[in-house]
Each structure stands twice: as C-alpha cells, then as structure tokens.
Amino acid sequence: MDSILVGAAIILIPLGLFLFIMARDLRSEEKSLMQRVVQLQRTCGLMKSETEVSSSITDGMGLDEGDANLVRNIAAALKAENMIADDLASAFNKVIRIRNNERATLRRKIKKFKMYSIITVIMICILLGLLLFVSASRH
C-alpha cells in the first residue's frame, strides 16, 4: 500500500500542480476580460453625451488598448455609414457584446479543460488502484 502511495504521489503531485497552475492562469485571464468589460461599461456611461470620434475620447480612460482601438474603428465605421446618430455609444455597446461573448466562450473552455483534467486524474487513480489490486492478489 505504501509503495502505491509513493507511486501515486510521484505522478499525481507534478501533474496536479501543472493542471492547477494552468487552470489558475485561465481563471486570471477570464478575470482580466471581465475587468475590461466593466471598464468599457464605465467609460460608456461617462461618455453617453459624447458623439465626436477622436483618439482623445478613448485615451486616458483606463481602457485596454485593443478595446480602445476596436471602439474607435467601429465608431468610425458607423459614422461613415451615417446610419446611427450616437456612433460612439453604439460602438461601445458592440465592443461590450463582443467581449462578453469572448468571456462566455473562455468560461466554457475552462469548464471543459477542468473536466478533462479531472477525468485524467481519476483515470490515473483507477490504474493505480488496479495495480494495487493485482499486486495484492499475487501475495
């Protein structure tokens, strides 16, 4: 029994650490995406009245550079189409929708990753259990 525990520790501790660190990094990625959405919503709320599209609008508001660029590009495209009066607010809403979708996708992928990790660990435990059973039956 002790011998099996040593074998289990040798393989499960490093594997567990690896999967734990990967899951933790994925969680922090999801958190940072969530913070970006919150920041976008806050900035959108502050700028509801602003309709002019310029770099100064999205600069210095604590927005992620990628988000700011996306807002600017979408707003510029909307303005060029001349279809919506409030270009910037619409652009913000669109970017918030995109980021929310990304977050939902990432959450789904993290769930899948965790599920496969747990299955792997359980399968290793089952294999070690079988080994214990076979070795015990020979004595």
Next chain:
Amino acid sequence: MYFIDFRENVGGLRLCYCALFLIYVSYLLYDLFLGDIKRALWTMLAILLALLPFLFEGYFGMYFPWKIKIMIILSMLLHTAGEIHKWYYIYAPFYDKLSHIASSLAISYLIFLFIIFVTLYTELKWEGYKVIFFIIFLTMAFGFFWEWWELFSDQHFGSSFFWDMPDGVSDIIVDFLAASYVALSANDYLKNKSWKDVSRDFVRKDIEKFYGLKDQLAEDQAGHE
C-alpha cells in the same frame, strides 16, 4: 535549429514511420507465432499507443509532426525489441540509456504539444520560462514514475527491471538531458514564432473553427494574399 521543423520531408518521414510500424507488427506476429499471449497483448497495447496521434489528429484536429510520431513509435519499439532480443542485458547499460533518451524525447515533445494545444484552444499566453519549466518538470516526474514502476514490478511481480541505484540515477540523468534539450528547442521555437504561426503549424485548416481561430487565420491569410 528546431527539432520541430515544419518544412519536414513528409514523404520520407511517413515512409520511415511505416517501416517502423511494419517492424512492430512483425514482432506482434512473432509473439503470436510463439504463443506468448501475454507479451503479444503488451505489444498490441504499444501498437495502439503508437496509433494514438492519428486518433487525436482526427478527433481534435491537431497536427502531430511526423518526427514526433516517429519518436513515439521508436521509443516503444526500442523497448519491445530490447525485451525480445535481450538487448537490455547484452548491451547493458547502453541500450537502456538509448531507450530512455528516445522515451524522454517523445514524452517531452508530447508535453510540449499538450501545452501548445491548450494554449491555442483557450488563447492562454504562457511565457517561455513556464513552458521550459513544465516540460522538464513533467518529464522528470514520468522518469521517476518509470523508475518507481521498475522497483514496484521487481518487488511484486518478480521481474528484474531495476538493477541498482547507480543505474536508476543515471537513467534519471539521461531523462533530464533529453527533457532539457526539448525544453530549449521548444523555447527557441516559441521565441521565433508568433501564436498565429504556431496555430498554422499545429492546427488542421478544416477544423480551425473548433479552436475559435477561424477569424484569426482568415485575417492572417488575407494578409498574406
């Protein structure tokens, strides 16, 4: 110079893989001819393991470089041939070390591929030092686990895999050297490639939407055009 070179000569490597596979199948037939069912079962299991990369390619849309597929089948073939021809004992301790080098290279590359696939799937950006650390760390864990298995098997099943402590320690050192080589070449590869390049190297085009990379790759393709 990476070990993983995607300008690889696929035709030649495929031929090499097929030759190794045929040798493996002939060992299986030899076991069956001798009526050694126990060994035939182990050989069959090893052949199935050697075919696993194709299953992953079909199911997940991953691309396993042919050199890695060859490393996987070679590491298992060395083990089987060593047991059948008693090369482990005739050419001791060198044959064992050769087998450890092949196995450690195969395992290290599989760990690297696993990290690449999770990174591409979740778009997690891991720094080079983390990749290096985990390739070495996990390969060493598998190396220690193998040594533990040798000891366990000797104690409980009457085999004679674990000779003595110096042999076990030198096996671990060889594992470490092979893992370090892979870790450094993986770091070199990642340093010189963007994630878009990596995704193009490791994900099959027809299944890229599975990884949520469709837009990224299309955009990239448009850039090339």
